[in-house]
Every structure is written in C-alpha cells, then in structure tokens.
Amino acid sequence: MLPFLDQDHSQLRARVRQWAEKNLFSGGGEERQTDDVARRLVRQLGNEGFLSYALPKKFGGVRGKVQARDLCVIREELARGWMLADTMFAVQALGSYPIALFGTEEQKQRYLPPLAKGTAIAAFALTESEAGSDVAALKSQAVRRDGGYVLTGNKRFISNAGIADSYVVFASTAPDLAGKGISAFVVDANNPGLIVKKRIQVISPHPIGMIAFEECVIPESSLIGNQGDGLKIALVTLDLFRCTVGAAAVGLAQRAMEEALDYGRKRRQFDRPLTEFQGIQFKLAEMATELEAARLLVYQAAWTHDSGAADAKLKSSMAKLFATEAAQKIVDQALQIHGGMGVVAGSVMERLYRDVRALRIYEGTSEIQRIVIARSLLGKSRIED
Ligand SMILES: Cc1cc2nc3c(=O)[nH]c(=O)nc-3n(C[C@H](O)[C@H](O)[C@H](O)COP(=O)(O)OP(=O)(O)OC[C@H]3O[C@@H](n4cnc5c(N)ncnc54)[C@H](O)[C@@H]3O)c2cc1C
The missing domain is CATH 1.20.140.10 (Butyryl-CoA Dehydrogenase, subunit A, domain 3)
Known part of the structure; x- marks a missing residue:
C-alpha cells in the first residue's frame, strides 16, 4: 500500500479495479457511438456509487469533504480500463464540484443528486478561443437585466457539449476588472440561448464541442457564489x-x-x-x-x-x-x-x-x-x- 493511502482507499481501489476489469477492458471498439457509450458509462458510474466520491455526503456523496485521494484512486483504475470511462467520471466531477463547494442550498438540492446518480450529465465551460491557458482573458459576458442575467459569448473545447444537462459557465460580469470581474453560473442545457455550435472530433473518443450563448437569459439564482468569485x-x-x-x-x-x-x-x-x-x-x-x-x-x-x-x-x-x-x-x-x-x-x-x-x-x-x-x-x- 502507498504511504499516502489508508484502508478505505485500498478497498475503493479493489472495487473500482474489479468493476473496470469486468466492464472496460474490451473498451475502445465502440468509438463511433461515443455519445451513447458516454451516457451509458455515466449511468454505470452512478449506479456503482463512484460518482458519489466527487460530492459531499449531504448531497449524495460519500465523505463530509471530497478527497483528492479518492478521486485519484478512481481515475487511476478507470483509466487503466478505458480512458473514456475516466473522462466521463472526471468531467462529471468537474461540473459538480463548483456547485458542491460554492452553490446555494437550492442549487445543490436541484443539481447534485441526479449528477451523483448519473441520471444527469455535467459540463465545465471555461475555455474560449482567445482564453485557453490565459483563462482570465475570457470574453463571454453576463449582463444584469430584469433581475437576472443575459449571457453572450462562445466557449470551445467543452467536454460533454451536446450531451450535458447542465453547464457550469464562467463569464465576466465586470469586464473592466479582468479576472476579478469573472462570475460562475449554472446553466441548463435546455435554455434556448445555449447553443451547441459544433461537435469536435479529437484523437481519442471524447464527447466535446463548442457552445455559444446568444441572448441566453438566466435567473439570478443561477449565480454560483458571489458575483466576481468566478x-x-x-x-x-x-x-x-x-x-x-x-x-x-x-x-x-x-x-x-x-x-x-x-x-x-x-x-x-x-x-x-x-x-x-x-x-x-x-x-x-x-x-x-x-x-x-x-x-x-x-x-x-x-x-x-x-x-x-x-x-x-x-x-x-x-x-x-x-x-x-x-x-x-x-x-x-x-x-x-x-x-x-x-x-x-x-x-x-x-x-x-x-x-x-x-x-x-x-x-x-x-x-x-x-x-x-x-x-x-x-x-x-x-x-x-
Ligand atoms: C480533450 C480536451 C478536453 C477539454 N475539456 C475542457 C472542458 O471540459 N472545459 C474547458 O473549459 N476546457 C476544456 N479543454 C480546454 C483546455 O483546458 C485547453 O485546451 C488548455 O487549457 C490549453 O489552452 P489552448 O488549447 O487554448 O492552448 P494555448 O493556451 O493557446 O497554448 C498553446 C501552446 O502554447 C503554450 N503556452 C501558452 N502560454 C504559455 C506561456 N505563458 N509560456 C509558455 N508556453 C505557453 C501552451 O502550453 C501550449 O503548448 C479541453 C481540451 C482538450 C484538448
């Protein structure tokens, strides 16, 4: 056993390894139906209880606080089986964690239980064409209007674009403040202003694409944390x-x-x-x-x-x-x-x-x-x- 892990982690590793060897070792032959396979994998990861390790106990999670060691054990074993399973686990966790850590009680109650069960799919939308490594340079904007916000802008390389049910989106609420003016929102995929512009084919199976916000009206309750915390x-x-x-x-x-x-x-x-x-x-x-x-x-x-x-x-x-x-x-x-x-x-x-x-x-x-x-x-x- 590694010095940084305890008995719990060893048991978790054994469980994920057994599941991965049974379900993933033949993975890779189904690349043409990536979306369907990806959806199925998320449901399986939810059924097995693996997704719950990315959430706190109160909202369908396993521990009081999410542990990096749990996530590492799960990702190591899933990636040993098939990278697409690891991708689906990781993006689900990325799209859940900001809500789990900074969301309102209402956002947590609404979004987290289905994400933990794998009955809903999450995405994390930060990158833009001019803001890759330099994330603070993002240009998407959320302008206050009628007690809510109107989102405009484009995001690229967004994993799960097209299959996600909710997106954690980063946009500027105060462009003159640069990085300090960025805020985070949770946006439902069925919002008519959220448009999946293009799916991208990368060199390994991975649901990914570009999304746009065109006069995308969201309520004030979509804000995660405070304005400027993004x-x-x-x-x-x-x-x-x-x-x-x-x-x-x-x-x-x-x-x-x-x-x-x-x-x-x-x-x-x-x-x-x-x-x-x-x-x-x-x-x-x-x-x-x-x-x-x-x-x-x-x-x-x-x-x-x-x-x-x-x-x-x-x-x-x-x-x-x-x-x-x-x-x-x-x-x-x-x-x-x-x-x-x-x-x-x-x-x-x-x-x-x-x-x-x-x-x-x-x-x-x-x-x-x-x-x-x-x-x-x-x-x-x-x-x-
Ligand atoms: C498969 C995949 C999935 C992804 N999923 C998501 C997602 O779900 N959500 C999301 O928001 N983003 C996602 N991304 C985007 C990803 O985070 C960015 O691609 C990454 O941050 C790099 O940005 P870029 O591609 O614009 O490259 P650039 O920032 O344009 O960099 C190009 C090259 O220049 C180098 N470079 C840049 N700045 C410097 C510097 N200061 N000094 C030295 N070298 C530098 C980089 O290291 C790189 O080699 C995904 C990307 C991929 C490939």
Missing part, C-alpha cells in the same frame, strides 16, 4: 483536479506497462521471447521506475491537498507535469515493444497511444505547470511577473 471558483476546482489528471496518466501508463510485459513474454524472435533481450529489459526497467515515481508524486500531491497543506498547489503541478509526461514516454516505449502490432488500428496499444496525448494539454498544459512550479520557486505571484 475565477476563484474555477481555480479552486482545478486545484483539486490537477493531481487527478496525473492519476489518470498513471492508470493509462500502468496498462501500457502490463500490455508490454505480456506481449514481450509471448512474442519470440531469434528463438527466444523479447523479454530475454537486455535491450527490452532496460526499457521495461525504465518504464517501471518512471511509473513508480509518477504514482508517488500523484498520491503525495493528493495527500497534501487533503491535509490542506500550503504547498498543495505546487505538489499538484509537479504531479500533473511529471505523470503526464512520463505516461507519454511509457506508452511510446510500450508501443515500440509491440513492433508493427502496436500501430494496428483497433489494438489496445494504438488506443493507449491516442488516449494519452490530451492529458498534457487539458487542465493546464505542461508548460503552464512548469510556470506554476517556477513561480513558486521564485516567490512570484502572477504568471506575467
């Missing part, structure tokens, strides 16, 4: 989830490692299994060592977050950076061990190779994590400094 809400949410992206990377790399070992033992060349060659053994040794280091960094970061330590953000950035970069290398080496079989479309290795790439981009690219780490080392408070 950037804080987004960053607190991403602070929790950053190390969990590292956990997904660890799960995916673990699967690649297992596939490489299995193939290497079975495949014979020059009258012996590939694993008899030192060149292959050295690759495996390096892959296993990087995987172990990544796992330790991830669970250390999660433990640091759960214990409320001041350096949690730094540790999370280090964990996400190292684990996602390591997973990329491990998957690449595992594919190399498979030779030509690794690039056959539809094979597990080909799927892992496509699935691993986006982890280094979303929820803060590797470059942004390096900036956060360096800023912390140098005692600077802003990226621009």
